[in-house]
Amino acid sequence: MASSDGGKEVKTAFVTREGKYKLLPLSEYSKPTRNQINPPQYSPVRLSFIETNVDKSSELIFAFNSGRELFVYPYRGVRKAADLSKPIDKRSYQGTMPTSHDFNKGLASADSLPLLIGFSGGQIQLIDPLRKEVFNCKLFNKERQVDKSRVTCVRWLPGVQNQFVVSHSSGQLYVYNTDLQTTCTQPPHYQSFKHTDSVSVFTCKTKSTRNPLYRWVVGAGAITHLSFSPDGEHLAITSADGYLRIVHWLRQELTTSFRSYFGAFLHCAWSPDGYYVAAGGEDDLVTVFSMQQRRIVCRGRGHKSWINCVAFDSSLCKPLEYRLASVGDDTQLCLWDINEDVLRQPPPASRPTSLPTPNSGVQSTVSLAPPSSAKTSKSPLTNKFVNLTLGGDKKDEKKEHKRNISFTSKSGSTNHVKPLDDKVLGTPVCPRLEEVPLLEPLICKKISNERLTSVHFLEECFVTACYEGNCYTWSRPTSPSSVKDVT
Amino acid sequence: MGANESHLVKEIGSDQFPPNEHFFGLINFGNTCYCNSVLQALFFCRPFREKILQYKQQQKNQKKETLLTCLADLFHNIANQKKKVGTIAPKKFVQRLRRENDLFDNYLQQDAHEFLNYLLNTIADLLQEKSLTSKSAKGNNLSNHSSAANGSTAMANGPLLNKNEIVPPTWVHELFQGTLTNETKCMNCETVSSKDEDFLDLSVDVEQNTSISHCLRGFSSTETLCAEYKYYCEVCCSKQEAQKRMRIKNLPQVLALHLKRFKYVEQVNRYTKLSYRVVFPLELRLYNTSDDAVNKDRLYDLVSVVVHCGTGPNRGHYISIVKSHGLWLLFDDDMIDKIEPSTFEDFYGLAQDFQKGQSESGYILFYQSREI
Numbered sequence: 001m002a003s004s005d006g007g008k009e010v011k012t013a014f015v016t017r018e019g020k021y022k023l024l025p026l027s028e029y030s031k032p033t034r035n036q037i038n039p040p041q042y043s044p045v046r047l048s049f050i051e052t053n054v055d056k057s058s059e060l061i062f063a064f065n066s067g068r069e070l071f072v073y074p075y076r077g078v079r080k081a082a083d084l085s086k087p088i089d090k091r092s093y094q095g096t097m098p099t100s101h102d103f104n105k106g107l108a109s110a111d112s113l114p115l116l117i118g119f120s121g122g123q124i125q126l127i128d129p130l131r132k133e134v135f136n137c138k139l140f141n142k143e144r145q146v147d148k149s150r151v152t153c154v155r156w157l158p159g160v161q162n163q164f165v166v167s168h169s170s171g172q173l174y175v176y177n178t179d180l181q182t183t184c185t186q187p188p189h190y191q192s193f194k195h196t197d198s199v200s201v202f203t204c205k206t207k208s209t210r211n212p213l214y215r216w217v218v219g220a221g222a223i224t225h226l227s228f229s230p231d232g233e234h235l236a237i238t239s240a241d242g243y244l245r246i247v248h249w250l251r252q253e254l255t256t257s258f259r260s261y262f263g264a265f266l267h268c269a270w271s272p273d274g275y276y277v278a279a280g281g282e283d284d285l286v287t288v289f290s291m292q293q294r295r296i297v298c299r300g301r302g303h304k305s306w307i308n309c310v311a312f313d314s315s316l317c318k319p320l321e322y323r324l325a326s327v328g329d330d331t332q333l334c335l336w337d338i339n340e341d342v343l344r345q346p347p348p349a350s351r352p353t354s355l356p357t358p359n360s361g362v363q364s365t366v367s368l369a370p371p372s373s374a375k376t377s378k379s380p381l382t383n384k385f386v387n388l389t390l391g392g393d394k395k396d397e398k399k400e401h402k403r404n405i406s407f408t409s410k411s412g413s414t415n416h417v418k419p420l421d422d423k424v425l426g427t428p429v430c431p432r433l434e435e436v437p438l439l440e441p442l443i444c445k446k447i448s449n450e451r452l453t454s455v456h457f458l459e460e461c462f463v464t465a466c467y468e469g470n471c472y473t474w475s476r477p478t479s480p481s482s483v484k485d486v487t
Numbered sequence: 488m489g490a491n492e493s494h495l496v497k498e499i500g501s502d503q504f505p506p507n508e509h510f511f512g513l514i515n516f517g518n519t520c521y522c523n524s525v526l527q528a529l530f531f532c533r534p535f536r537e538k539i540l541q542y543k544q545q546q547k548n549q550k551k552e553t554l555l556t557c558l559a560d561l562f563h564n565i566a567n568q569k570k571k572v573g574t575i576a577p578k579k580f581v582q583r584l585r586r587e588n589d590l591f592d593n594y595l596q597q598d599a600h601e602f603l604n605y606l607l608n609t610i611a612d613l614l615q616e617k618s619l620t621s622k623s624a625k626g627n628n629l630s631n632h633s634s635a636a637n638g639s640t641a642m643a644n645g646p647l648l649n650k651n652e653i654v655p656p657t658w659v660h661e662l663f664q665g666t667l668t669n670e671t672k673c674m675n676c677e678t679v680s681s682k683d684e685d686f687l688d689l690s691v692d693v694e695q696n697t698s699i700s701h702c703l704r705g706f707s708s709t710e711t712l713c714a715e716y717k718y719y720c721e722v723c724c725s726k727q728e729a730q731k732r733m734r735i736k737n738l739p740q741v742l743a744l745h746l747k748r749f750k751y752v753e754q755v756n757r758y759t760k761l762s763y764r765v766v767f768p769l770e771l772r773l774y775n776t777s778d779d780a781v782n783k784d785r786l787y788d789l790v791s792v793v794v795h796c797g798t799g800p801n802r803g804h805y806i807s808i809v810k811s812h813g814l815w816l817l818f819d820d821d822m823i824d825k826i827e828p829s830t831f832e833d834f835y836g837l838a839q840d841f842q843k844g845q846s847e848s849g850y851i852l853f854y855q856s857r858e859i
Contacts, residue, residue, distance in 0.1 A: 263768035
C-alpha cells in the first residue's frame with residue numbers, strides 16, 4: 001500500500017513535460033467566512049467564467065455555488081491576489097440551493113451580465129449581477145409545476161440569446177424562452193413532437209407559445225450534465241443510466257450514444273475541435289469517444305473514485321494530440337495525454353469489419369440518419385448491433401408510454417429508472433476493457449483534502465474547485481517556449 | 488403500526504405498489520438489529536428468497552427445528568401476509584440463533600457481517616448434510632470447483648466446511664460462491680503457480696475517499712514476497728523472491744462485499760470504526776478478474792445494503808436499504824421508509840477524517856448479476 005501512503009500528502013506543485021504547475025495560495029477564492037463543513041447532500045461546486053470587455057481591456061468574472069450560496073467575483077488571475085471582501089454579487093437562498101449556473105456569452109457586456117442559476121428545488125433564476133437595481137430578476141418553474149426534481153445543469157443555447165436549456169434529475173430537459181411568461185400555475189400538457197431512439201421531444205399543448213417551449217425525455221435516469229459542442233450543433237447529455245447521448249440540437253434527434261463501463265456518467269466535455277467527447281463517472285474511468293469514428297477510442301484509469309469533472313486544456317490541444325484533465329471524489333487531479341498512437345489505433349481485431357468512417361468532419365456526419373441505422377454493412381456483428389438497437393427502440397417506446405401516464409401525477413418521480421439491457425458490451429458503444437487502449441495518467445496527484453468537483457482551464461492557469469467551496473488557482477509553467485499557441 | 492402502513496402505501500401510491508410484494512419491518516428483540524438488517528437484505532435478494540421459500544415448500548413435514556427451518560418459516564410468513572405492509576416478530580428465529588451459537592446468545596450488539604457469515608455457512612451445512620444423507624449412494628461429482636482449497640486468508644470468507652471429500656455444492660454456493668485465484672510468480676524462474684480458493688463473500692480494506700471498485704482492486708494489487716517472507720518455489724527447490732496477487736476467477740451470482748470498517752487499535756485495546764467515505768454505484772463490474780475468468784464482464788446491480796450507524800462494532804445500530812421492483816426502501820427494524828437513490832450519498836461515509844458525528848456507512852453490499 002505504498003502508493004496510497006504516498007498519496008496522502010497534498011501536492012501544491014507538480015511537474016509535467018511542459019513544466020511546473022504551482023498552486024497560488026493568494027489566488028484562492030471561497031466564501032468570505034469559512035466556518036462550517038457542508039453537509040454531504042450539498043451539491044457539487046461548479047464554476048462559470050465569463051469575459052467582459054471594458055474599454056479595450058478584458059476582465060474575467062466568475063461565479064461559483066457553495067452550499068446555499070452563490071458568489072460572483074472578478075477573477076484576478078495569477079498576478080493579483082483574490083479579494084474576497086468585494087464580491088460582485090453574493091446571494092444566499094433558503095429552502096433551495098444553487099446547483100448549476102451559466103453566463104450568457106452573447107449578452108455579456110461591461111454593464112450587463114445575465115446569469116442563469118438552477119436550483120435543487122427545480123427552479124431556475126435569471127439574475128444580472130451588474131444591474132441589480134434595474135434588471136428584473138426572473139424565476140422560472142417557480143411554482144414547480146414543470147418539474148419538481150433537482151436542476152442538474154443549465155445552459156444558454158449557443159447563438160440564441162433568449163433561450164436556455166435546463167436538465168433535471170427526473171431525466172428530462174426543458175427549453176425556456178426568457179421573453180415569455182415565467183409563471184406556470186398548472187402542470188403543462190404536452191404533445192409528442194419527435195421521437196428517436198431513447199430521446200423524445202414534446203411541446204406544450206397550448207394555442208399560444210409558452211414556457212417551457214420543449215420538453216425532452218432522455219434515457220432512463222437522472223440527467224447529470226449538458227455540454228454543447230464548440231460549433232453549437234450538438235448537445236452531449238450524460239445520464240445516470242450510464243449513457244452519454246449526443247443529440248443534434250436543431251434536428252432534435254439522437255445522433256449517437258455510448259455507454260460507461262458501468263454506472264452513471266457524471267460529466268462530459270468536448271475537445272476544442274469538436275472531434276472528441278470525454279466523459280467520466282462512476283466506473284472511475286475517463287472515457288473518450290470519437291465523433292468521427294463513432295466509437296470509444298480509449299479509456300483512462302487513474303482515479304480511485306468517481307469522476308466529477310473532465311475538461312480539455314485547449315492551449316495544449318492540436319489535431320491528434322489532446323490534453324485532458326479530470327478531478328473526482330478521490331481528491332485527485334489526473335492529466336491525460338491522448339495522442340496519435342491512441343487515436344489512430346484501429347478498432348479492435350475482434351470485429352471483422354471496421355465501422356464506417358464518415359466522409360469528413362462532424363458536420364457531414366450529422367446529416368446522416370442516426371449512426372446505428374446508417375450502418376448497412378452485411379457483417380454479422382454489425383447486423384447484430386443494428387438489431388439490438390432496434391430492440392432498444394421498442395423498449396423505450398414502452399417505457400415512454402408509461403412515463404407519459406405518470407407524468408401529470410408525479411412529475412418529480414424518478415421511479416422510471418429501469419436497468420438497460422447489457423447487450424451493448426463488446427460493441428463500439430461499450431467495448432470490453434481489453435478492446436480499447438487503457439491509458440495511464442500523465443500525472444495523478446492528490447491536490448486537496450476535499451473532494452474535487454470542478455476543473456476549468458484559462459489562458460495562464462487552471463482553476464479547481466472542491467466540495468467545501470474553495471476554488472484554487474494553479475499557474476501554468478512560466479517558460480514561454482513551453483506554452484503552445486492557443487490559436 | 489397502522490399509521491406506518493398507510494403512510495408507506497400512500498407514499499408509494501397504491502397503484503404503483505408492487506404486486507405480490509410485502510414490506511414487513513422486523514421487531515427488535517434487544518440489539519437484534521444486526522440480525523434484522525441482514526435478514527431484510529437477504530429477503531430482498533430475490534434468488535435467495537426464492538430458494539428459501541422453495542425449501543419451505545419441500546420441507547413441509549420436517550419436524551426438526553433448525554436455523555434454516557426458522558428462516559424459511561419467517562420468509563414464508565412475510566410472503567404470505569394479507570397486508571402489504573406491517574411488522575413481524577422474528578422471535579422463533581432469534582431464539583434459535585441464540586440457542587445455536589453462544590456468540591449471539593446475549594443482548595449485545597453483534598457484527599452483522601459475522602452473522603451473515605454464520606447464517607450462510609449454517610444453511611450450507613444443513614443443506615449439505617441433507618444431500619449427503621439422501622444422495623450418499625450416488626457418486627456426486629457436480630462440484631464445479633474440484634481444485635478448491637479452502638485457505639484461510641483475511642480476504643475470502645470461505646465455507647467453514649473444510650472436508651477432504653468432495654462436498655456437493657448447495658444453492659448457497661451456487662448463489663454466493665466465487666473463486667479467487669492466488670497467483671505467485673517466482674522471480675527466479677518466472678514460473679507462475681496458482682492456487683484457487685472459494686469465497687462466499689469478500690472482505691475489502693477501505694480507504695478514505697475511494698470507490699468500492701478501488702477497494703476491490705486493492706486486494707488484487709501485486710505484493711512482493713521477500714526477506715523473511717520468501718516463497719518456496721517448487722521448480723527452483725528453494726526459497727525465492729516472488730510476486731503474489733489475488734484475482735477473481737469465478738464471479739458469483741450474488742456478490743456480497745464486506746467493507747472492513749472495524750479496525751482493532753492496540754493503543755485503546757478495542758475496535759474503532761473507519762467511517763471513510765466509500766462510494767458504491769448502483770451498477771458494478773469487477774476490474775480485478777483473472778485472465779482466464781469466464782464471466783469477467785458480468786454486470787451487477789446493487790440489490791441491498793446493510794448500513795452501520797454509530798461508532799463501533801458492539802455499539803450503534805444497523806439498518807438496511809433494499810431494492811424491490813425498482814423502488815428503494817429503508818428498513819430500520821420495524822420502520823420502513825421509501826427512499827430515493829439520490830440520498831444514498833448519506834450512506835457512503837464521511838469525507839473528512841476530522842468529521843465527527845453520526846456516521847451511517849455502507850457495511851455489506853449485495854450485488855446481483857444481471858443475467859439471473
